[in-house]
Amino acid sequence: MRIVRLIARDELRLMLRNRVALIAFALILLLTGAAVASSWSHQRAIAERRARHQHAAERAFDAQPDRHPHRMVHYGHFLFRPLGPLAAFDPGVDAFTGNSMFLEGHRQNTANFGDVRQSSLLIRFGQLTPAFVLQIVAPLLLVFLGFGSLARETERGTLRLLMLQGASRRQLVAGKLLALGAVALAAAAPAMLGLLLIAGQPGALALPMLTIALGYGLYLGLWVVLILLVSAVVRRSRDALLVLVALWAVTSVLLPRAVPDLAGGAVPLRNRLQTEVAIARDLRRMGDSHDPDDPHFTRFRQALLDRHRVERVEDLPFNYKGLLALEGERLSAALFDLYAAQSFAAQARQNAMVDAAGLLSPAIALRGLSMAAAGTDFAAHRRFLEQAEAYRYALVQRLNRMQAEAVTYADDSATDAGADRRKRIGAAHWQALPDFRFVAPTGATLARAALPGLAMLGLWLVAASALLGWATRRLGAGR
């Protein structure tokens, strides 16, 4: 261990005496610090803004005057996707998916107003986040600091010198690993400090944060091993640098951008217009509650009349129009659910393809892990959409039930001068409706979702370490 420490200390001394390395290291510290600060403030501003808008939407809904319940169904409600504290570390797909939804009767709207559509800055440059710095920039820094670790020793003949002083190949590689590992730790320190800051926030979950720290540790450790592997195998430092930059460009830049496009091409999604046309067509096929001759609603009316042993809808103990609205909503929601499930399934297939590409690119594996643990991945978006739809359906059906129970059929069908006032019910009805409360996943759920990414990174690390072991045994042979 004494020799390993000495070699590591000398490697670090070399870096400290290299002005370019020092500047690069200072830059990454600055970049990570800036990313932590800006991402932190961005996340807090977004979370605060969405909470404020949500509160305003709830007040506006509650402030509606006495009305016919169906007017409230169409008045609708707004929901804003809450943003968890870990989004400050990795905002994931949050900026790209919509963050607000308009809830109304008869239709499921998609989330709107993704941040990238509202900010030309985000479209052009993306957001500077700690996750981005650690996923993309930190490996490049490690490459520039470590490409010559072993290649330089063989190239300049100092490898033999070290071995003559009693250092074994294994000790030499271990010393270099220790030095570059220390650099990786130092590079990750500001981001991890940011993670600790997040840990102090309400709603921050320890298990996902530990998972994130472990994932990034594995990822940077993997890069350290890969760098030394290439540096051990390639004869010249310059060639090692070329190989490593190419490896970085392919695995960290090219594949993470190309694979989602390939997955999108392999599993095409319907666009919004196609979906809406298809849903409208199916709705027409399903039946029209306003058409007295529509077969489905004729059967529905007859079943009601039979069950209550009456001849006319006017004699039913509730407002038939409210029942019609309940049934119509049930049918349309089932149809929308079907289309949503198809869309989710297609997106899940796309995501599975992207996740599998983690075997080709550790950056893809880490990105999946990071977003999953931070609760900012597609699954988190879907979780919000599903909870929002469940809330929308319950809200609309409650209003439809109010129409059925609090407004008489006679008043609802009347057209005289005072009919409009008689159809209204008190505002207390909607004020008593429960507000939307997003049920955030547990820490264990988030950590479990990150396990495939962790496993892939573990596989990468084991394979790279085995190759480094082989390269260590051959180090300096035949030179």
Next chain:
Amino acid sequence: MSLPSSAPILIEDLTVAYGDQPVLDGLTLGVGAGRITALLGGNGAGKSTTLSTLLGFTRARSGRVAVCGIDPGAAPDAARRHIAYLPENVALYAHLSAVENADYLLALSDERHGRAAIVDALRAAGLQERAWDQRLAGFSKGMRQKVAIAVALLRAVPVLLLDEPTSGLDPRATADFNGLLSAVRERGTAVLMVTHDLLSAADVADEIAVLEAGRVAHRVAACGPERFDVRALHARFQVAA
């Protein structure tokens, strides 16, 4: 030739080949404690391969090699602990000063010397004082050679292997170096010096062995009835080269 089995450097009937190309072919050579042997020979005669085999970097095809009783082919790390080696092309660390280089390399060998001992060795090796704390990036080949000599001298090991040790040195430094070698001999170190510098060899060696076709073709002693004549040896060496 019979060699005492306790000799720090012992080579018996050594055969080394690179592929089908034999480089050493039945080489037998020994260097006892407190003795300096100069190994001469033309290019490709097997001088560097002999050193490489002693250092454990090249495996013998047959024969016996021992450094202080240890086979460097089987236990290179153990054998190297007994060897100080000065290569022809000195590789040192350009980001470290002369003192730092010595300190680092000696620390790796677990031979800690204070700064005073290191600067004494640098001074003895002929490196000017103003260069002691300068980084090696701007050093000439000769200056680097002096740093390496200082490191080799500081290592208190029983075997010193030298590969063209005076190739980068001026005549004054060469003479100083030869003086240092004599001091090393006095402390009982076995020295094997590969060189083309016949004058140096004649000046400092106890014995000169001339390699031809992978084996010792001529062996002359520095004193006694076999004491060598430099002119005759030079003529022979010219023919061999």
